[in-house]
Amino acid sequence: MVLFSEGQGEGSAGGRRRKSVWAIGGGKGGSGKTFIAVNLGICLSRFGEEVILIDTDLGGANIHTFLGLSFPHRTLSDFINKRVGAIRDVVVETDIPNLGLVVGAQDLLNAANPKEPQKWKLIRHINSLDVDYIILDLGAGNSFNVLDFFLISENEILVVTPEPTCIENTYRFIKSAFFRKVKRVVSHYGVKEIIDMAMDQRNERGIKTPFDIIELAGEIDKSIGLKLEQELESFRPKLIVNQVRTKGDVELGFSMRSAFLKYFGISMDYLGYIVYDNDVWQSVQKRRPLVLEFPQSRASKCINEITLKLIIDKPFLFNSTR
Amino acid sequence: MKRIKEQTYYDLLEVPRGASIEEIRKAYRREKEIFSSDSVAAYSLLDPAELEKINAAIDEAYRVLTDERLRPEYDRKLDGGGERVFSGEAVGPPPAGESYPLREGLMGIPFPDEFRFTGSSLRGIRESIGFDLKQISQKTKISRQNLEWLEEESFENLPALVYIRGFIMEYAKALNLDPHRVADSYLESFHRWQQSRKH
Numbered sequence: 001m002v003l004f005s006e007g008q009g010e011g012s013a014g015g016r017r018r019k020s021v022w023a024i025g026g027g028k029g030g031s032g033k034t035f036i037a038v039n040l041g042i043c044l045s046r047f048g049e050e051v052i053l054i055d056t057d058l059g060g061a062n063i064h065t066f067l068g069l070s071f072p073h074r075t076l077s078d079f080i081n082k083r084v085g086a087i088r089d090v091v092v093e094t095d096i097p098n099l100g101l102v103v104g105a106q107d108l109l110n111a112a113n114p115k116e117p118q119k120w121k122l123i124r125h126i127n128s129l130d131v132d133y134i135i136l137d138l139g140a141g142n143s144f145n146v147l148d149f150f151l152i153s154e155n156e157i158l159v160v161t162p163e164p165t166c167i168e169n170t171y172r173f174i175k176s177a178f179f180r181k182v183k184r185v186v187s188h189y190g191v192k193e194i195i196d197m198a199m200d201q202r203n204e205r206g207i208k209t210p211f212d213i214i215e216l217a218g219e220i221d222k223s224i225g226l227k228l229e230q231e232l233e234s235f236r237p238k239l240i241v242n243q244v245r246t247k248g249d250v251e252l253g254f255s256m257r258s259a260f261l262k263y264f265g266i267s268m269d270y271l272g273y274i275v276y277d278n279d280v281w282q283s284v285q286k287r288r289p290l291v292l293e294f295p296q297s298r299a300s301k302c303i304n305e306i307t308l309k310l311i312i313d314k315p316f317l318f319n320s321t322r
Numbered sequence: 323m324k325r326i327k328e329q330t331y332y333d334l335l336e337v338p339r340g341a342s343i344e345e346i347r348k349a350y351r352r353e354k355e356i357f358s359s360d361s362v363a364a365y366s367l368l369d370p371a372e373l374e375k376i377n378a379a380i381d382e383a384y385r386v387l388t389d390e391r392l393r394p395e396y397d398r399k400l401d402g403g404g405e406r407v408f409s410g411e412a413v414g415p416p417p418a419g420e421s422y423p424l425r426e427g428l429m430g431i432p433f434p435d436e437f438r439f440t441g442s443s444l445r446g447i448r449e450s451i452g453f454d455l456k457q458i459s460q461k462t463k464i465s466r467q468n469l470e471w472l473e474e475e476s477f478e479n480l481p482a483l484v485y486i487r488g489f490i491m492e493y494a495k496a497l498n499l500d501p502h503r504v505a506d507s508y509l510e511s512f513h514r515w516q517q518s519r520k521h
Binding site (some may be wrong): 048172254 | 324325326328329336352353355356357361362363364365366367368369372376433434436437438440441442443445446447449450452454
C-alpha cells in the first residue's frame with residue numbers, strides 16, 4: 001500500500017484532494033519551530049487528515065529526533081542529490097497513523113545549499129504530494145531558501161518567544177519575506193533596485209516601510225505600484241507566541257499585531273499562544289511528542305486549540321466583546 | 323491595506339464604530355503602551371520618528387472620539403465621505419484584568435464546507451476543548467464504551483443506525499457543534515461501511 005503518493009505532476013489537479021501547505025518559521029533558532037511543527041502535525045493527523053512533515057532545515061535537520069526516530073536511511077539529500085527521482089521515495093512512515101515524514105538534509109555541502117533550480121524542483125515536488133496537509137519546518141535565519149519555502153505556503157506561521165531578540169528577528173524575517181515576495185513579481189530593474197535598497201535600513205532614500213516601496217514603484221510605473229499593493233494585501237502571516245509565562249507575554253501577540261498593522265497596514269492573525277510548561281521540556285528530553293506524551297498538559301491544549309483554529313481557517317480574535 | 327494617514331480614528335484605536343467611552347479609554351491605554359518608546363513589540367519595527375507620528379495620531383484619535391461634540395461630527399464625516407470604516411471585527415485584547423478563556427465550544431466558528439466530522443475529527447475537537455470521555459459521558463448519558471466506539475467508528479459494535487444518529491447528535495451538542503451537520507457528515511462513514519459489508 002502506498003500511504004503517501006505523489007499527484008500526477010504539475011498542473012494536473014484532476015482527482016487530487018485540496019491540499020494545504022503550512023510553513024513554520026520565524027527567524028530565530030530555538031523559538032520552538034520544530035516542536036510546534038511536529039505537534040501540529042500530530043494533532044492534524046489525529047483529525048484523520050493525511051499529513052507529511054517536511055524538515056526543510058537544509059543542513060541542520062533534526063525533526064526525526066522530536067519524533068523519537070533514528071536518522072532514516074532516506075532523506076531529502078537523496079532527492080536533492082538525485083539518488084531518488086521523486087520526493088515520495090524519501091517519505092518515511094512514522095508510528096503515528098496518517099503522519100509521514102521527510103527528514104531534512106544533513107549534508108554540509110550540496111544539499112544544505114541547493115542551487116535555485118534544485119530548490120524549485122523540490123518545491124514543485126512538495127506541491128505535487130497528494131495528501132491533506134504538508135507542514136514545512138523551516139530553518140532559522142532569513143536566507144532566500146528559508147524565505148522561499150515560507151512564501152509557497154498557504155499558512156505562513158511565525159513562532160516568536162517573548163524576548164526582544166526573538167521579536168526583533170521575527171520582524172526582520174517578516175520584512176525580508178515581504179521584500180522577497182515583491183521582488184519575485186517585478187522584473188523592472190529600477191523597482192528591483194528600490195527593493196534592494198529598502199533592505200538596508202539606513203538607505204539614502206529613506207525607504208523604510210512597504211508603503212514607501214509601493215509609492216516609489218508607483219512613481220516609476222503605476223501598474224507596478226498597484227501590483228505591489230496587491231502583493232502586500234495578500235501577505236498575511238500568522239503568529240504564535242511560544243513559551244508564555246505571564247499575561248504580558250500573551251498580550252505580546254496583540255501588541256505585535258497592532259504594530260504590524262500600523263507598519264504594514266494589514267492585519268496579522270494572532271493564532272494564539274503556548275504556555276511555558278515543564279512538560280514540554282520533559283517530552284523533548286524523552287524524544288516523545290508532547291501531545292502524545294502529555295496530552296492533558298496545558299501546552300498540549302494550546303497546540304490543539306491552535307490546530308483547530310488553523311483547520312477552520314478562522315483565527316478567532318480573543319475578543320471579549322464577541 | 324491602509325497607511326496610517328488613511329486609517330480612521332477607529333482603525334487607529336482598533337475599536338468598532340459603536341465603542342463606548344470606556345472601551346475607547348482602554349483601547350487608548352493599550353495603544354499607548356504598545357507604541358511607547360520602551361515597548362518590545364514596537365521598538366525594533368518602528369524608529370523614534372515613526373513612533374512619534376503614530377503616537378500623535380493615537381492621541382488625536384482619542385481626543386476626538388472621547389469628545390461628545392467632535393465624535394458625532396467625525397462620524398457624520400465618515401458616513402458622508404464614503405470612507406471605508408472599520409468593520410468592527412478585529413478588536414484588540416480583552417481589557418486589563420480579564421483572562422483569555424479557552425472556548426468551551428465551537429458554535430459560531432464555521433467549519434469549512436468540506437470539513438468531515440469523522441470519529442477521529444470529533445476526538446480531536448473534544449481533546450482540543452479539554453474534555454475527556456468521562457465528562458462527555460456524564461453530559462450525554464451515553465456510555466463511555468459507546469463513545470469510544472463512536473470515535474473509533476467501530477460500527478460493528480454499535481447499535482442500530484437510529485441509535486448511532488441519536489448518540490452522535492448528543493455528542494455533537496456536548497461539543498457545542500451543529501448536531502444535524504455533524505450527524506449527516508459522520509453517518510457518511512457508516513453508510514460506506516454498510517456498503518462495504520454488502521460486497
